[in-house]
Amino acid sequence: MPDGPVLLVEDDVSDFRLIQRAFAKIKPSIPTIRLTHGDEVVAYLAGDGPYENRSIHPIPCALLLDIKLPRRSGFEVLEWIRTQQSALKRLPIIMLTSSSHQVDVNKAYELGANSYLVKPSNNSELDQLVSTFRTYWLELNEGPNL
Amino acid sequence: MTEPALATILLVEDTPSDATLIRRAFEKTHVLNPIIWTRNGQEALGYLSGLGQYSDRTRYQLPALILLDLDLPEMIGFELLQWKRTQPYIRRIPVVVLTIDSATSAVNSAYDLGANSYLIKPGNPDEIMRVVKTIQEYWLGLNQPPKLVLRATPDAR
Numbered sequence: 001m002p003d004g005p006v007l008l009v010e011d012d013v014s015d016f017r018l019i020q021r022a023f024a025k026i027k028p029s030i031p032t033i034r035l036t037h038g039d040e041v042v043a044y045l046a047g048d049g050p051y052e053n054r055s056i057h058p059i060p061c062a063l064l065l066d067i068k069l070p071r072r073s074g075f076e077v078l079e080w081i082r083t084q085q086s087a088l089k090r091l092p093i094i095m096l097t098s099s100s101h102q103v104d105v106n107k108a109y110e111l112g113a114n115s116y117l118v119k120p121s122n123n124s125e126l127d128q129l130v131s132t133f134r135t136y137w138l139e140l141n142e143g144p145n146l
Numbered sequence: 147m148t149e150p151a152l153a154t155i156l157l158v159e160d161t162p163s164d165a166t167l168i169r170r171a172f173e174k175t176h177v178l179n180p181i182i183w184t185r186n187g188q189e190a191l192g193y194l195s196g197l198g199q200y201s202d203r204t205r206y207q208l209p210a211l212i213l214l215d216l217d218l219p220e221m222i223g224f225e226l227l228q229w230k231r232t233q234p235y236i237r238r239i240p241v242v243v244l245t246i247d248s249a250t251s252a253v254n255s256a257y258d259l260g261a262n263s264y265l266i267k268p269g270n271p272d273e274i275m276r277v278v279k280t281i282q283e284y285w286l287g288l289n290q291p292p293k294l295v296l297r298a299t300p301d302a303r
Contacts, residue, residue, distance in 0.1 A: 087254070089258070090254060090257040090258060092257075092263075100290060102293045105290050105291075105292055105293070106238055106292050106293060109237075109238040109240070109292045110237065110238060112260065114240075114262045114263060115240070115262060115263070115284075115289050116289060116290040116292075117288060117289065117290065118290055129288060132283055132284060132287075132288050133288075135280060135283075135284075136263075136280060136283075136284040137263075140265060140277065140280050141263050141264060141265060142248065142253050142264040142265065142266055143253075143264075144253055144254050144257040144264075145250055145253070145254055
């Protein structure tokens with residue numbers, strides 16, 4: 001298992017609760033951190049302001065990123081991360097969004113998303129998604145040095 | 147002409163015995179997607195660019211997923227990654243590195259050059275089977291693939 005929490009970027013409270021519930025069913029548990037808007041993600045990853053202390057706000061091992069976010073959209077966050085000069089630019093970014101529009105999917109890949117997942121409409125599918133996410137990205141995949 | 151239901155997987159692997167194991171594992175996992183095997187980076191580039199025998203796109207579809215070994219003759223995997231990210235449409239295709247090299251520097255370089263994921267190629271058939279099953283579940287099941295050729299309307303061709 002990689003070090004670091006999974007960063008969940010989701011502004012919708014009810015969607016977040018459902019995702020969090022799906023994560024809570026996973027054993028052994030995976031630490032998650034919730035952020036709600038694009039500027040917050042950039043501040044967290046840059047270690048700015050309230051996020052300066054890395055022992056409290058560790059670098060994540062993966063980012064689950066929604067597209068429609070207040071302040072800075074998921075696409076803008078994605079672009080910001082991929083254009084960093086530091087190792088941060090390698091952070092695995094998995095889009096998790098309700099949009100299955102082909103334009104959004106294509107744009108995400110063009111901007112360097114590692115993968116694109118569509119939020120399922122029911123809870124059991126969401127549990128399955130989170131479980132498959134865990135198996136693939138946290139167990140099988142070899143993560144970069146961040 | 148409608149698109150075939152099953153997306154093509156491009157396997158770039160120079161070791162024939164590994165290629166056979168991987169293809170067999172896909173068969174056993176009941177993956178019916180066509181798997182195109184290219185032995186080196188040049189051949190993979192030819193396939194992706196539609197050169198020579200690969201110009202027939204009805205027969206040689208652009209892949210929905212690329213499984214890439216890094217240690218390849220002629221053109222190493224890193225060079226293929228570098229080339230791929232400059233190509234319109236093709237740059238969207240997810241690349242999963244599948245290699246025996248677990249060195250941190252190789253992993254980091256692959257991500258820097260735009261690899262979507264990095265998996266270690268196991269040495270024994272049972273383990274390869276497990277990896278292939280997970281690739282199938284994730285990349286052919288859960289993941290939303292990019293669209294490579296845009297058409298005006300579904301019935302336009």
